[in-house]
Amino acid sequence: MLSVALSINAQQAPQHEYKPDGYKIITVETPKDVRFHVTGLDSDSAGVIWVATRFGEVWYLKQGQWSKFAEGLHEPTGLMVDDDGSILVAQKPELTRLIDTNNDNKADAYIPVANDWEFHDNYHEFTFGPVKDNAGNLFGTLNLSHNNPDAFTMGVMGSAGGNRGFAFKVDENGRYSPYAYGLRSPAGIGASPSGEIFFTDNQGDWVPTSKMHLLQKDKFYGHPVSLIEIDGFTKEKIKNLSLDTLAAMSEKPVVWIPHVEVANSPGNPEWNTTQGKFGPFEGQIFIGDQTQSNVFRVLLDQVNGKYQGAVINFMNRFQSGNVRAEFDVNGQLWIGQTARGWGAQGGKPFGLEKVVWDGTNPFELLDIKLTKTGFRLTYTDELDAASVKLDSLSAQSWHYLYSGNYGSPKKDLTQLSVSNITLSKDKKSIDIELPLMADKIVQIDFAGLKDINGRSVSVEKVYYTLNELIE
Amino acid sequence: MIKRFFIVALMLFTAVEVNSEELDETLIQSSTNPVVLQQGKVLFEQVCASCHNKDLSGASGFNLKDGEWVHGKRPSEILNNVKNGFMSAGMPGFADVFSEQQLRSIVSYVLSKREGWDDLQYKLYQLDNEHDQVVREDKLIKSGQLAKNLADFAIPEVQDYFIEFEGDFYAPKDKDAQLWLEWGAPHEMEVFINGKQVQRGGTPWFPTWRLKRGKQRLKLTYRSGNSKPGQRNLTVIATNLDMTIKLFAVSSRAKVIMDGKKFEIKATSDTIVLRKRIHKLPPLSISVGMPTKLNYAFNSKTCSINGLWQGDLLNIGPNISGRGEDPSLPLGEWVFKSPQGIKHATDAQQVCSYKGYQLVNSNPVFNYAIGDTNFSVTAIAKHSNKISFLFNSNNENKTATLRLPASENLIWSSENGKITADKAVITTNSKGSFELTASIEK
Numbered sequence: 001m002l003s004v005a006l007s008i009n010a011q012q013a014p015q016h017e018y019k020p021d022g023y024k025i026i027t028v029e030t031p032k033d034v035r036f037h038v039t040g041l042d043s044d045s046a047g048v049i050w051v052a053t054r055f056g057e058v059w060y061l062k063q064g065q066w067s068k069f070a071e072g073l074h075e076p077t078g079l080m081v082d083d084d085g086s087i088l089v090a091q092k093p094e095l096t097r098l099i100d101t102n103n104d105n106k107a108d109a110y111i112p113v114a115n116d117w118e119f120h121d122n123y124h125e126f127t128f129g130p131v132k133d134n135a136g137n138l139f140g141t142l143n144l145s146h147n148n149p150d151a152f153t154m155g156v157m158g159s160a161g162g163n164r165g166f167a168f169k170v171d172e173n174g175r176y177s178p179y180a181y182g183l184r185s186p187a188g189i190g191a192s193p194s195g196e197i198f199f200t201d202n203q204g205d206w207v208p209t210s211k212m213h214l215l216q217k218d219k220f221y222g223h224p225v226s227l228i229e230i231d232g233f234t235k236e237k238i239k240n241l242s243l244d245t246l247a248a249m250s251e252k253p254v255v256w257i258p259h260v261e262v263a264n265s266p267g268n269p270e271w272n273t274t275q276g277k278f279g280p281f282e283g284q285i286f287i288g289d290q291t292q293s294n295v296f297r298v299l300l301d302q303v304n305g306k307y308q309g310a311v312i313n314f315m316n317r318f319q320s321g322n323v324r325a326e327f328d329v330n331g332q333l334w335i336g337q338t339a340r341g342w343g344a345q346g347g348k349p350f351g352l353e354k355v356v357w358d359g360t361n362p363f364e365l366l367d368i369k370l371t372k373t374g375f376r377l378t379y380t381d382e383l384d385a386a387s388v389k390l391d392s393l394s395a396q397s398w399h400y401l402y403s404g405n406y407g408s409p410k411k412d413l414t415q416l417s418v419s420n421i422t423l424s425k426d427k428k429s430i431d432i433e434l435p436l437m438a439d440k441i442v443q444i445d446f447a448g449l450k451d452i453n454g455r456s457v458s459v460e461k462v463y464y465t466l467n468e469l470i471e
Numbered sequence: 472m473i474k475r476f477f478i479v480a481l482m483l484f485t486a487v488e489v490n491s492e493e494l495d496e497t498l499i500q501s502s503t504n505p506v507v508l509q510q511g512k513v514l515f516e517q518v519c520a521s522c523h524n525k526d527l528s529g530a531s532g533f534n535l536k537d538g539e540w541v542h543g544k545r546p547s548e549i550l551n552n553v554k555n556g557f558m559s560a561g562m563p564g565f566a567d568v569f570s571e572q573q574l575r576s577i578v579s580y581v582l583s584k585r586e587g588w589d590d591l592q593y594k595l596y597q598l599d600n601e602h603d604q605v606v607r608e609d610k611l612i613k614s615g616q617l618a619k620n621l622a623d624f625a626i627p628e629v630q631d632y633f634i635e636f637e638g639d640f641y642a643p644k645d646k647d648a649q650l651w652l653e654w655g656a657p658h659e660m661e662v663f664i665n666g667k668q669v670q671r672g673g674t675p676w677f678p679t680w681r682l683k684r685g686k687q688r689l690k691l692t693y694r695s696g697n698s699k700p701g702q703r704n705l706t707v708i709a710t711n712l713d714m715t716i717k718l719f720a721v722s723s724r725a726k727v728i729m730d731g732k733k734f735e736i737k738a739t740s741d742t743i744v745l746r747k748r749i750h751k752l753p754p755l756s757i758s759v760g761m762p763t764k765l766n767y768a769f770n771s772k773t774c775s776i777n778g779l780w781q782g783d784l785l786n787i788g789p790n791i792s793g794r795g796e797d798p799s800l801p802l803g804e805w806v807f808k809s810p811q812g813i814k815h816a817t818d819a820q821q822v823c824s825y826k827g828y829q830l831v832n833s834n835p836v837f838n839y840a841i842g843d844t845n846f847s848v849t850a851i852a853k854h855s856n857k858i859s860f861l862f863n864s865n866n867e868n869k870t871a872t873l874r875l876p877a878s879e880n881l882i883w884s885s886e887n888g889k890i891t892a893d894k895a896v897i898t899t900n901s902k903g904s905f906e907l908t909a910s911i912e913k
Contacts, residue, residue, distance in 0.1 A: 056745070056746065072745045073746055074748075091746060096827070101829075108830040109827065109828075110829075110830075112771070112825055112826070115771065119755065121753075121798070123794050340794075340795075341793050
C-alpha cells in the first residue's frame, strides 16, 4: 500500500514556487512582433547576447538594443559564438558559419561547416549544438525522426539512416565524423571547463527518464534504432537483441533526471564559471527544462574514476519552456524559451528571461558526495545544530526499467532508513549513513533542516544517481 | 462555339428573379457553370484578392471559404453585401463598379470555393457511465445549430456522453481528401457520409476517413468512453491523401491550429533566401524569392536549380506552427519542379560539394564544386516571365553540359553555347562565365 502511495506521489512536480534567497527572474523584452522562440543562445566576451530563433533568424542584444544578424535559416536549435567572433548555427540540414564580410553588422556569407548527415525533412530531425572542446573540435547531436514512414523504428522514434541518433564531431580541419550513437532526442549539449562534452536526452521510448551523459567516442547510449548504421547489425538482428544485451551495451548516464519532478525535456548543460558572480553554486551545471519551465542543477561526483552525481531543482515558474541556458560575463543566467508544439508549464509561447543574484547568501543544498557509508551533504549556510537530527531527513530509492515503452515508472520504490547523522565542524555539512545499493536513484528529503538564521531550504529533495559504490 | 456558350450562360444568368429564394437558387446553379466561374475568378483576383487573398482564405478581409458568414450566408445576402459593402469595416460597395452580371459571377465563384460544414447541427446524449453504449432519445440532453459550422467537441459538460454532428459538407471538387484525427488512438469517433459508415483508415494514432468529392451529407459521432477528459476536444482536419497539406478545419479546436498555418512570405523590395521544408521539393532545397514575382530553389545536395515558380515565395505557416510537421507551400504556379531541374551532366560517381552562399545586395550567389571545378550561380529576373541564371567557374574557355527541365512553357537561350531539347552545351568565356536564360510562355 505504501509503495502504491509513493509511486503516485512520485510523478508529481513540486506544487510550490521554489527559488533560493537572493535570486530573481527578469523577463527580457524581445523584438516587437517577432516570433522569438529562443533555441540557440550564447554570449561573447563583451557581454553581447546572441540568439537563434526557431523561426530561422539570428539576433544580438547589445547595449539594450536588439539587431537582426541573419535570417532564412531552417529551424536552428543551437548557436555558438566562435573564437574569431563568427557565429556557428545548427540548422536542421547544416551546421553553418555566419560571417559579416562587409562589416555592416549583418551576415552575408552562410558557409556550411558540416552537412554530412542526412536530413529527410522530418519535423523531429533537429540538430543540436555546436560546442567546442579544448582541442578545437566541434560537437553536435542529431535527433531521431518521428512519424517518418521510411524510418526504422522500434517504438516511437526512428531513423532513416544518415547518422540520425548520433553525436558528431567536426575537427579543426573541418572533417566530419560520426562520434557516438544510440541517442534519442538529445536536446542539450555542453562542454565543461576542462573540455569534456556532456549531453542530455529526453524521456521516451528506450529512455525511461531524462538523463545526462558524458559523451565518449564510439559509445552506445541506449536507443537501438541507430544501430542500423553500425557494422555487424541488421534491422532483424537489432529487433532480436534482448533487453539485457542492449542494456549491457549501453552507457550509464551520469545522472538520471526524475520525470515530472525535475524535468521532462531538458536542454543544454551550462557550467557556472562566473567566479562567484552567480553566488555560491560555482562550477555547477545548470539546465533548463522545456516542459516544467524550471531550472535544475547537476552536482557532479566522481566515484572510482567515473562521473555520477545528483540533480536538484533550482528555480521554477519561468514564463515559457526553458530549452537554452547561458551564463554571460556579468554572471547572469540567460534562459531561452519556446513552447511551440511541446507545451510548457509557463503559459507564454516563447521568450527570453534571465536569473540574477543580488549578493544574498541563500540557504540551499550546495553539494552532495557519496561516502563509503552514505552521503555528505553540504549547505550554503551554517546549519542549526538543533535541526540536525534523524527525523529531519528521509530517503528512498528506486530504479527504472529500460525498454521500448515510453518512459518508465519508478521500480522497487523502497524507503531507506537513515541510521546516523553527523554535523561537521564548520556546521555546513552533514554526513548521513544509510543502506547503499548500486544502480539505484537515491532521493534524500531534508525539509526539516534549518540554518542558523532559522531559514528552511526552498528545494528539499535531491536525487543521486548511484551507479557505483566506492570501491 | 465557346463564345456562343458564354453568351447563353450569361443570358440565363441575368434573368430576373422575383424573390431572394429564386436569386439564391440562380446563384447556386451558376456556381457550377465554368464560364461564369472563370469570369468570377478573374474579377475576384483583380479586386477581392487583395483583402480576401487569392485562395479566399482571408487576409485583412474575412475567409470566404469557410462556414462562418458574419453578414449572412445566403447567396442573395452575399451579393447584396458585395454591392453595398461595409465602409466602416473598410470594404467598399461594388454596385457602381461592376455590372449586375459581373457581380453575380463573383458571388458564384465564391460559392464554388466553399469548404467544410454548412447547416451544422449537434445532438448531445448523456450516458450512464464510461461503458454505456446505448444511445436513446431519452438520453438527449442538448441539441442545436452551430453558427460557426465547426464541430465543437468542447460542448459537453457531463462526464460520459455521446455527441453527434451532422450537416452538409463541402470537400474539394478537384482533388481527393480525407478527414484526419490528431492523436486519435484512444477516441471512438465514427464517420458517416450520405448515411453510410466510412471505414477508419490511417494509423492508430492518426486515423483518417476518406471523403467524397464535392458536396455530401456528413455525420461525425463521438463517444467519450474511457478517454481522458482533458483530451476530448478533438482536432479534426481535412487533408490531402498523402497528408502533406492540411486543407481546412472541421472542428473548433482544429480552427485554432489551422489559423496558425498561414504565414506568407513575399519578396517585396529585396530578394529573400529561405530554408524550409517545401511541398514537392526534396530536402535541402533553398528557396529564393525575388520581388519580380519569380522564385526558384537551389538544392545544396545536388547543386542544381530544382524548382521555379511564378507568384509569391512561400506560406511557411504549416512549417512553423505546432511542431512544424507540414511543408511550406509555394504561393504561385510551378514552372518546373524536381526531379526536373538545371543540373550539371556529370559522371554518376561525381558528387558536388556545396560551399554556401554569399549575399550580394540581398541576392544569393550559391557556390559549389564539382571535381576540381568551382562554380557559382545566381539569378536575375527583371520580370515574372524571364529569368537568367549567371554561372561562373574557375575554368575559362571550357565546355560544359547542363541538363535542362523539359517544359513546353520554357524557351531557353544562351549566348555561350547550343541549346537542344533538354540540354545546354556551353563554353565558358574568358572569365569562366556563362549565362542561361529562360523565357516563360503563358
